[in-house]
Amino acid sequence: MNYFEFYNLPVSFNPDAGLVKQQFYALSKKFHPDFYINHSTEKQDEVLELSTLNNKAYQVLSDPQKRLHYILELKGILTEGENYSLPQDFLMEMMDVNEALMELQFEPDAVKLENIKKEVEKIASAMQLELDRLFIAFDAQNKDAEATILSAVKDLYYRKKYLNRINDSLLKLE
Structure with missing residues:
Protein backbone atom coordinates (compact mmCIF):
# COMPACT_ATOMS: atom_id res chain seq x y z
CA MET A 1 0.00 0.00 0.00
CA ASN A 2 1.40 3.39 -0.90
CA TYR A 3 1.38 6.32 1.49
CA PHE A 4 -1.35 8.18 -0.35
CA GLU A 5 -3.66 5.16 -0.23
CA PHE A 6 -2.79 4.65 3.43
CA TYR A 7 -3.93 8.22 4.13
CA ASN A 8 -6.87 7.91 1.72
CA LEU A 9 -5.57 10.80 -0.38
CA PRO A 10 -5.09 11.16 -4.14
CA VAL A 11 -1.51 11.10 -5.39
CA SER A 12 -0.54 14.77 -5.42
CA PHE A 13 2.59 16.87 -5.35
CA ASN A 14 0.65 19.36 -3.22
CA PRO A 15 -1.59 17.40 -0.84
CA ASP A 16 -3.59 19.34 1.71
CA ALA A 17 -1.14 19.67 4.62
CA GLY A 18 -4.01 19.82 7.09
CA LEU A 19 -5.45 16.53 5.81
CA VAL A 20 -2.03 14.87 5.93
CA LYS A 21 -1.58 15.95 9.54
CA GLN A 22 -5.17 14.97 10.41
CA GLN A 23 -4.68 11.48 8.98
CA PHE A 24 -1.36 11.13 10.76
CA TYR A 25 -2.89 11.96 14.15
CA ALA A 26 -5.96 9.79 13.57
CA LEU A 27 -3.84 6.79 12.55
CA SER A 28 -1.33 7.46 15.35
CA LYS A 29 -4.15 7.14 17.82
CA LYS A 30 -5.70 4.14 16.07
CA PHE A 31 -2.40 2.22 15.81
CA HIS A 32 -0.76 3.26 19.06
CA PRO A 33 0.99 0.13 20.41
CA ASP A 34 -0.07 0.87 24.01
CA PHE A 35 -3.71 0.21 23.06
CA TYR A 36 -2.83 -3.34 22.00
CA ILE A 37 -0.87 -4.50 25.05
CA ASN A 38 -3.41 -7.25 25.86
CA HIS A 39 -3.67 -8.54 22.28
CA SER A 40 -1.82 -11.42 20.67
CA THR A 41 1.80 -11.06 19.62
CA GLU A 42 0.69 -11.21 15.98
CA LYS A 43 -1.74 -8.33 16.48
CA GLN A 44 0.90 -6.32 18.36
CA ASP A 45 3.36 -6.88 15.51
CA GLU A 46 0.75 -5.85 12.95
CA VAL A 47 -0.08 -2.66 14.88
CA LEU A 48 3.61 -1.84 15.30
CA GLU A 49 4.09 -2.26 11.55
CA LEU A 50 1.11 0.02 10.83
CA SER A 51 2.39 2.58 13.32
CA THR A 52 5.77 2.55 11.61
CA LEU A 53 4.10 2.89 8.20
CA ASN A 54 2.13 5.86 9.51
CA ASN A 55 5.29 7.59 10.73
CA LYS A 56 7.10 7.00 7.43
CA ALA A 57 4.07 8.16 5.44
CA TYR A 58 3.89 11.38 7.42
CA GLN A 59 7.62 12.05 7.06
CA VAL A 60 7.40 11.67 3.28
CA LEU A 61 4.06 13.35 2.62
CA SER A 62 4.82 16.37 4.79
CA ASP A 63 8.21 17.08 3.17
CA PRO A 64 8.05 18.49 -0.39
CA GLN A 65 11.43 17.09 -1.50
CA LYS A 66 10.79 13.61 -0.08
CA ARG A 67 7.27 13.65 -1.54
CA LEU A 68 8.64 14.59 -4.98
CA HIS A 69 11.12 11.71 -4.86
CA TYR A 70 8.43 9.32 -3.58
CA ILE A 71 5.91 10.16 -6.31
CA LEU A 72 8.52 9.75 -9.04
CA GLU A 73 9.40 6.32 -7.61
CA LEU A 74 5.75 5.41 -7.10
CA LYS A 75 4.98 6.21 -10.74
CA GLY A 76 8.00 4.20 -11.93
CA ILE A 77 9.73 7.29 -13.32
CA LEU A 78 12.69 7.24 -10.95
CA THR A 79 14.72 4.11 -10.43
CA GLU A 80 17.46 3.41 -7.89
CA GLY A 81 20.96 3.70 -9.33
CA GLU A 82 19.71 5.30 -12.53
CA ASN A 83 22.31 7.07 -14.63
CA TYR A 84 20.27 10.11 -15.69
CA SER A 85 21.75 12.47 -18.26
CA LEU A 86 21.10 16.13 -17.69
CA PRO A 87 20.65 18.39 -20.73
Whole structure:
Protein backbone atom coordinates (compact mmCIF):
# COMPACT_ATOMS: atom_id res chain seq x y z
CA MET A 1 0.00 0.00 0.00
CA ASN A 2 1.40 3.39 -0.90
CA TYR A 3 1.38 6.32 1.49
CA PHE A 4 -1.35 8.18 -0.35
CA GLU A 5 -3.66 5.16 -0.23
CA PHE A 6 -2.79 4.65 3.43
CA TYR A 7 -3.93 8.22 4.13
CA ASN A 8 -6.87 7.91 1.72
CA LEU A 9 -5.57 10.80 -0.38
CA PRO A 10 -5.09 11.16 -4.14
CA VAL A 11 -1.51 11.10 -5.39
CA SER A 12 -0.54 14.77 -5.42
CA PHE A 13 2.59 16.87 -5.35
CA ASN A 14 0.65 19.36 -3.22
CA PRO A 15 -1.59 17.40 -0.84
CA ASP A 16 -3.59 19.34 1.71
CA ALA A 17 -1.14 19.67 4.62
CA GLY A 18 -4.01 19.82 7.09
CA LEU A 19 -5.45 16.53 5.81
CA VAL A 20 -2.03 14.87 5.93
CA LYS A 21 -1.58 15.95 9.54
CA GLN A 22 -5.17 14.97 10.41
CA GLN A 23 -4.68 11.48 8.98
CA PHE A 24 -1.36 11.13 10.76
CA TYR A 25 -2.89 11.96 14.15
CA ALA A 26 -5.96 9.79 13.57
CA LEU A 27 -3.84 6.79 12.55
CA SER A 28 -1.33 7.46 15.35
CA LYS A 29 -4.15 7.14 17.82
CA LYS A 30 -5.70 4.14 16.07
CA PHE A 31 -2.40 2.22 15.81
CA HIS A 32 -0.76 3.26 19.06
CA PRO A 33 0.99 0.13 20.41
CA ASP A 34 -0.07 0.87 24.01
CA PHE A 35 -3.71 0.21 23.06
CA TYR A 36 -2.83 -3.34 22.00
CA ILE A 37 -0.87 -4.50 25.05
CA ASN A 38 -3.41 -7.25 25.86
CA HIS A 39 -3.67 -8.54 22.28
CA SER A 40 -1.82 -11.42 20.67
CA THR A 41 1.80 -11.06 19.62
CA GLU A 42 0.69 -11.21 15.98
CA LYS A 43 -1.74 -8.33 16.48
CA GLN A 44 0.90 -6.32 18.36
CA ASP A 45 3.36 -6.88 15.51
CA GLU A 46 0.75 -5.85 12.95
CA VAL A 47 -0.08 -2.66 14.88
CA LEU A 48 3.61 -1.84 15.30
CA GLU A 49 4.09 -2.26 11.55
CA LEU A 50 1.11 0.02 10.83
CA SER A 51 2.39 2.58 13.32
CA THR A 52 5.77 2.55 11.61
CA LEU A 53 4.10 2.89 8.20
CA ASN A 54 2.13 5.86 9.51
CA ASN A 55 5.29 7.59 10.73
CA LYS A 56 7.10 7.00 7.43
CA ALA A 57 4.07 8.16 5.44
CA TYR A 58 3.89 11.38 7.42
CA GLN A 59 7.62 12.05 7.06
CA VAL A 60 7.40 11.67 3.28
CA LEU A 61 4.06 13.35 2.62
CA SER A 62 4.82 16.37 4.79
CA ASP A 63 8.21 17.08 3.17
CA PRO A 64 8.05 18.49 -0.39
CA GLN A 65 11.43 17.09 -1.50
CA LYS A 66 10.79 13.61 -0.08
CA ARG A 67 7.27 13.65 -1.54
CA LEU A 68 8.64 14.59 -4.98
CA HIS A 69 11.12 11.71 -4.86
CA TYR A 70 8.43 9.32 -3.58
CA ILE A 71 5.91 10.16 -6.31
CA LEU A 72 8.52 9.75 -9.04
CA GLU A 73 9.40 6.32 -7.61
CA LEU A 74 5.75 5.41 -7.10
CA LYS A 75 4.98 6.21 -10.74
CA GLY A 76 8.00 4.20 -11.93
CA ILE A 77 9.73 7.29 -13.32
CA LEU A 78 12.69 7.24 -10.95
CA THR A 79 14.72 4.11 -10.43
CA GLU A 80 17.46 3.41 -7.89
CA GLY A 81 20.96 3.70 -9.33
CA GLU A 82 19.71 5.30 -12.53
CA ASN A 83 22.31 7.07 -14.63
CA TYR A 84 20.27 10.11 -15.69
CA SER A 85 21.75 12.47 -18.26
CA LEU A 86 21.10 16.13 -17.69
CA PRO A 87 20.65 18.39 -20.73
CA GLN A 88 23.88 19.71 -22.23
CA ASP A 89 22.87 23.39 -21.95
CA PHE A 90 22.22 22.99 -18.21
CA LEU A 91 25.54 21.21 -17.72
CA MET A 92 27.38 23.97 -19.58
CA GLU A 93 25.73 26.60 -17.39
CA MET A 94 26.68 24.65 -14.26
CA MET A 95 30.22 24.18 -15.55
CA ASP A 96 30.58 27.98 -15.69
CA VAL A 97 29.32 28.24 -12.11
CA ASN A 98 31.67 25.47 -10.95
CA GLU A 99 34.65 27.15 -12.63
CA ALA A 100 33.81 30.42 -10.90
CA LEU A 101 33.60 28.58 -7.57
CA MET A 102 36.99 26.97 -8.16
CA GLU A 103 38.49 30.39 -8.87
CA LEU A 104 37.05 31.67 -5.60
CA GLN A 105 38.77 28.87 -3.70
CA PHE A 106 42.14 30.24 -4.81
CA GLU A 107 41.24 33.94 -4.87
CA PRO A 108 38.42 34.71 -2.41
CA ASP A 109 36.24 37.61 -3.50
CA ALA A 110 33.10 38.44 -1.51
CA VAL A 111 31.51 40.37 -4.38
CA LYS A 112 32.00 37.54 -6.89
CA LEU A 113 30.72 35.04 -4.33
CA GLU A 114 27.58 37.11 -3.78
CA ASN A 115 27.02 37.37 -7.53
CA ILE A 116 27.31 33.61 -7.94
CA LYS A 117 24.89 33.07 -5.06
CA LYS A 118 22.38 35.41 -6.72
CA GLU A 119 22.78 33.60 -10.05
CA VAL A 120 22.24 30.21 -8.41
CA GLU A 121 19.20 31.53 -6.52
CA LYS A 122 17.78 32.87 -9.79
CA ILE A 123 18.22 29.46 -11.44
CA ALA A 124 16.67 27.70 -8.42
CA SER A 125 13.70 30.09 -8.40
CA ALA A 126 13.05 29.51 -12.10
CA MET A 127 13.19 25.75 -11.53
CA GLN A 128 10.77 25.99 -8.62
CA LEU A 129 8.33 28.07 -10.68
CA GLU A 130 8.41 25.45 -13.42
CA LEU A 131 7.98 22.64 -10.87
CA ASP A 132 5.00 24.44 -9.34
CA ARG A 133 3.42 24.77 -12.79
CA LEU A 134 3.99 21.07 -13.47
CA PHE A 135 2.60 20.09 -10.05
CA ILE A 136 -0.62 21.97 -10.78
CA ALA A 137 -0.89 20.28 -14.17
CA PHE A 138 -0.27 16.85 -12.60
CA ASP A 139 -2.77 17.44 -9.81
CA ALA A 140 -5.40 18.33 -12.44
CA GLN A 141 -5.31 14.55 -13.09
CA ASN A 142 -4.88 14.81 -16.84
CA LYS A 143 -3.93 11.17 -17.48
CA ASP A 144 -3.07 11.84 -21.14
CA ALA A 145 -0.37 14.31 -20.16
CA GLU A 146 0.83 12.50 -17.01
CA ALA A 147 3.86 10.81 -18.60
CA THR A 148 5.05 14.06 -20.18
CA ILE A 149 4.55 15.99 -16.94
CA LEU A 150 6.35 13.38 -14.86
CA SER A 151 9.24 13.29 -17.32
CA ALA A 152 9.64 17.07 -17.01
CA VAL A 153 9.38 16.83 -13.21
CA LYS A 154 12.08 14.15 -13.21
CA ASP A 155 14.40 16.36 -15.22
CA LEU A 156 13.89 19.25 -12.80
CA TYR A 157 14.35 16.88 -9.85
CA TYR A 158 17.82 15.95 -11.11
CA ARG A 159 18.67 19.56 -11.93
CA LYS A 160 17.71 20.56 -8.39
CA LYS A 161 19.90 17.79 -6.97
CA TYR A 162 22.80 19.14 -8.99
CA LEU A 163 22.06 22.68 -7.86
CA ASN A 164 21.96 21.50 -4.23
CA ARG A 165 25.54 20.29 -4.60
CA ILE A 166 26.53 23.71 -5.90
CA ASN A 167 24.77 25.32 -2.93
CA ASP A 168 26.80 23.05 -0.64
CA SER A 169 29.97 24.33 -2.32
CA LEU A 170 28.78 27.91 -1.86
CA LEU A 171 28.25 27.30 1.85
CA LYS A 172 31.80 26.00 2.19
CA LEU A 173 33.16 29.17 0.61
CA GLU A 174 31.31 31.50 2.97
